[in-house]
Amino acid sequence: MESKTHVVPQLELRGSSYEIGQQHGKHLAPQILDQLAIYRELFQETCKFDWAHVRTIAEEFRGAIGQLAPHLLQEMEGIADGLLTHAQQHGKTVDVLDIIALNARSEIALGQWDDGCTSLAWRIRAPGSERQVLGQNWDWRETVGKNLAMVSIEQEGKPKIWMVTEPGIVGKIGFNSSSVGVLLNAIRARPISTSLLPIHCLLRISLESESVDSAISTIEKLGGAASSQHILIADTHKAQGLELSPRGGVYLPEDANGIVVHTNHFLENKLVDEPPWLSGSPVRLARAKEICSELIQELGADRGLEEGIDARLLRARFFSDTFNSPQAICCSPDPMRLARIQTLFNIVMTFGEGREASAEVVFGKPGSKEESEVFRMPW
Structure with missing residues (x-):
């Protein structure tokens, strides 16, 4: 939908946890890749973390999410798989750890980011x-x-x-x-x-x-x-x-x-x-x-x-x-x-x-x- 200054996607997601994630990843693939680029830069700029270190922490969170909310881990796996084709077409490699990093961005930053609200x-x-x-x-x-x-x-x-x-x-x-x-x-x-x-x-x-x-x-x-x-x-x-x-x-x-x-x-x-x-x-x-x-x-x-x-x-x-x-x-x-x-x-x-x-x-x-x-x- 288009407004004066914004184009805002409106997605209707349904199905199993994995299917919901797959639809999410497929339809918002360009935006997710851009988000990953933004957060890669933010982690480096504010925390001095390279993306390899970010993924290491995401791996720790994968265990917690898998144990405490397995349906959300399945959804994140679906997101990663849903955007895979688009990522490959643009020479990018993305997997579930990248998606976990987005979902745990506040925690991985160790309280160093300066949101308002x-x-x-x-x-x-x-x-x-x-x-x-x-x-x-x-x-x-x-x-x-x-x-x-x-x-x-x-x-x-x-x-x-x-x-x-x-x-x-x-x-x-x-x-x-x-x-x-x-x-x-x-x-x-x-x-x-x-x-x-x-x-x-x-x-x-x-x-x-x-x-x-x-x-x-x-x-x-x-x-x-x-x-x-x-x-x-x-x-x-x-x-x-x-x-x-x-x-x-x-x-x-x-x-x-x-x-x-x-x-x-x-x-x-x-x-x-x-x-x-x-x-x-x-x-x-x-x-x-x-x-x-x-x-x-x-x-x-x-x-x-x-x-x-x-x-x-x-x-x-x-x-x-x-x-x-x-x-x-x-x-x-x-x-x-x-x-x-x-x-x-x-x-x-x-x-x-x-x-x-x-x-x-x-x-x-x-x-x-x-x-x-x-x-x-x-x-």
């Missing part, structure tokens, strides 16, 4: 109705923006999934037909454990769940996350911020207004070694809370919030905010830093009892006049 969950209660809004700006290297894709995944016995993802990655930001949605904030902290699942695998497993509680239960049974990350997860009835780490997780409840907001530092999880990171993260968090308070005051309680808080308003008032730019909720590249990081897409999901889960997605920086048209999920 601001996430919000808002459970809006009014007399006789209740609605959950879940949204975020996803900030990352601008070179990745051209490769983003929207996918739906149908698997037997599991809810249908819709998500925005980086090609080659099996789990990202989105929701399912049971009205369970997930967002992601990267946290720069240690340790890392190659015996646990990478965060992108846990995002996918959460999207295969029927509720927030069942997702949390599954994550706990699997031992938690291989790296320090924050998943903001919500369903129709509640939201929780999951500050996950190999040393244990801390779960953040909604505040009195039904809100959870998060940026790129842990608020309560003190189990990890978290060095000072993005100076703008606490500023963004405070600004996010301030905007929510302003909206509550302007719209009033009950019916005003119920009718007023939607994707369009949040893009206009929350996700387009440029306070403390370039490290703003709507992120722009910092001229003082080599890494060109900016908001690559915005997603706002809406869940409610008796209604179909849905989302609006805008690629690029919301409010910039250069963003895409609104894409809708399901499509």
Whole structure:
């Protein structure tokens, strides 16, 4: 589908785990090869890791994924096989370890990468109705923006999934037909454990769940996350911020207004070694809370919030905010830093009892006049 500035693939994947991966790899082969080139350069630039070393760590994660989530390893094998013909035609050699490296990129980087992202969950209660809004700006290297894709995944016995993802990655930001949605904030902290699942695998497993509680239960049974990350997860009835780490997780409840907001530092999880990171993260968090308070005051309680808080308003008032730019909720590249990081897409999901889960997605920086048209999920 084509917008003003973006061509965004929309894939419908279904079948066995391997078949889903094979379709993914075949249809997004050029983008996956480009992603591999981007991450090869990123690992070298920021971590001083050559790709041979990256693959060595990916081999360790292959064992963990194969043991804890074998269906996701089968899907990654399918992705590698699906893009094989295209890769060979372009003189490239790709196998499952390269795909695992993409899915474990956050862990292999040992907490040295500088993602942004601001996430919000808002459970809006009014007399006789209740609605959950879940949204975020996803900030990352601008070179990745051209490769983003929207996918739906149908698997037997599991809810249908819709998500925005980086090609080659099996789990990202989105929701399912049971009205369970997930967002992601990267946290720069240690340790890392190659015996646990990478965060992108846990995002996918959460999207295969029927509720927030069942997702949390599954994550706990699997031992938690291989790296320090924050998943903001919500369903129709509640939201929780999951500050996950190999040393244990801390779960953040909604505040009195039904809100959870998060940026790129842990608020309560003190189990990890978290060095000072993005100076703008606490500023963004405070600004996010301030905007929510302003909206509550302007719209009033009950019916005003119920009718007023939607994707369009949040893009206009929350996700387009440029306070403390370039490290703003709507992120722009910092001229003082080599890494060109900016908001690559915005997603706002809406869940409610008796209604179909849905989302609006805008690629690029919301409010910039250069963003895409609104894409809708399901499509």
